[in-house]
Amino acid sequence: MNKTAERVMPIIFGLAGIGLWQAAVSEFQVPKYVLPGPIAIVQAYIGDYSTLNAALLSTLTVTFAALLFSAALGVALALAMAASDLARAAIQPWAVILQVTPVVAIAPLIIIWVNQPFLALVVCATIVAFFPVLSNTAAGLAATPHDLLDLFRLNGATRMQTLMLLRLPAALPFFLAGLRISGTLALVGAVVAEFVAGSGGFASGLAYRILEAGYRLEIPRMFAALVLLGMAGIAIYAALGLFSHLMLRRRDAA
């Protein structure tokens, strides 16, 4: 299979699926409030694009804020864990507990504790998203080539020099791989938090629009919001992939 075919296939597959979907919906006259066809969804988007775009922007703002917090928190904790075995022993189980606790379960608490709705959403999304950055960066810091560490020792390097000149740069590819996973998780976290917060929250994100459309049985509008969400996820994943590619190329290219 050649490269062009590999690129075109997902698009053809998607278009075929959409065509089939539209055909089935028209043929069997499925009511819009059960399953709208693609055309109805596009119409719903066009009819309401300013609200939906604003909602997308709101969700993306929460996502990016959470991603930034995740990167900072993940790297800081990974550094602490790399610096001392005691810190590692202290932090690791709690990080895992935070990771395995479903955010839906703790989001109501956070929304009560954190008064500011935007901040509450960011905190929820950060809890979902920070773990991949933490575990990847920690793995990267632990995987510093041994020979280079010996070389630094032989030349009397201080801990700080070893960290700044060797361990951090060596961990960069690991961090970037973690960041890519965290990016999509931050979006998931933001949406989940918005759902839980409902109208009591920020009341402007995509998840809130989905809830709202559900209450009003505006199913095409609900689908339009879903499509935006899916596209946002793909865009975040692709953008972080590109970012990581460019960073590493800039770093290692001759």
Next chain:
Amino acid sequence: MIEVSGVSKRFPNGTLALDAVSTTIGKGEFIALLGPSGCGKSTLLRLIAGLEKPSAGQITWAEGSPKPGEIGFVFQDSTLMPWASAAENVFLPLKLRRKSRAETKAEVLAVLNQVGLAEFADSKPAALSGGMKMRVSIARALVSQPKLLLMDEPFAALDEFTRHKLQEDLRDLWRRSGKTIVFVTHSIYEAAYLATRVLVMSARPGRISASIDCHIDDGTDRRTAPEYVALVKRLSDMLRLEFSA
């Protein structure tokens, strides 16, 4: 210059890697540590470097313990930092001693020139061949003007043409600079070609079983000199004996 007396090394898992090894490393010597894998030759090198502590015995330096940068170490892999150019990699030991890039520019270029890579100063490791990367690694070990150069099978992963060329260049470098070099290898030919003295090691537990002086003229082609051939034969016989024992 360095006195190794009764040095043993036992690893935490109980393996006795070295058993009461004693030898003297004289100034300006080119010593090859030759032996099968598992004979503790790399361990001995790391002990001399101070990267590990002996379980028994001691290693004493005539001029006092080495300061940072007085030992140059070349690893089996070139172990360059992929994000730094050849010149930045070579500059590293000086940078760790808080020298500035500007004041050491000439030094860095001089050692790169010494290994024949001056024009690749700005290339990243990804753009260099295996042999070139090893040259950069050697330049990095030389830049701090070490008293002692320790090399741990540096050419083992290179193809034969590159290996021969690097061996010739290393021998030249030793002749011109008069550096003290300890070179770990499992190749009889490499040891015989490079060294002024070969320490033959045997395994389980690691010991030095023989110390053989090499007298081969540098004027002629060393690889075909009768003394070289005789030395290779002698070393081969010794190692065969090791294995049949």
